[in-house]
Amino acid sequence: MAAKKILFLVGDFVEDYEVMVPFQALAAVGHAVTAVCPDKKAGDTIRTAIHDFEGDQTYTEKPGHNFALNGSFDEVNADDFDALVIPGGRAPEYIRLNEKVIAIVQAFNNAGKPIAAICHGAQLLAAANVLDGKECSAYPACSPDVTAAGGTWVDIGYEAAHVDGHLVTAAAWPAHPAWIGKFLEVLGTKIEL
Secondary structure, eight states: OOOOEEEEEOOTTEEHHHHHHHHHHHHHTTOEEEEEOTTOOTTOEEEEEEEEOSSSSSOEEEEEEEEEOOSOGGGOOGGGOSEEEEOOBSHHHHHTTOHHHHHHHHHHHHTTOOEEEETTHHHHHHHTTOOTTOEEOOOGGGHHHHHHTTOEEOOOOSSOEEEETTEEEESSGGGHHHHHHHHHHHHTOOOOO
16 A cells, blocks of 8 residues: 555644544554644644534534644645545634635645545535535535535435545544545555454
């Protein structure tokens, strides 16, 4: 397996599990992962939020951990990376207002490079206008964003992942085994036991 260079686009109050688990899992199998946030540099931290499902009409939110960035946003060039990960939480809602973030997402999409988005990550995909004609899973509250962007929201529950070409999506962190597994397949990663 050739190691891939994978970029994570994150921001304050990204969902804790949705950044930490895939970041560590992808690094554990040998990929080079870089996390960046607008207006921050390598060594800075972002705050995370833990979203939990406790029987309410929507998720609850609790303070998470500080997550250390290992890349500087101003130095990012999409051509230097093989794949993109967009975790959910509240971060996609506001980092989608950054023109360079939008340009990065569009560059990965236009090049046909693998993109994995989970939960509210679909808000960033929608803002970048890369969902037209695509099927996409996301947290149900993001389904109007997917539809407004010309995509089709796929209701697959919280433990499955959906693949449409180079796009791998899921509704929330309970889907990590399926979502990360499908992303590894799209990356061409082979793990032998």
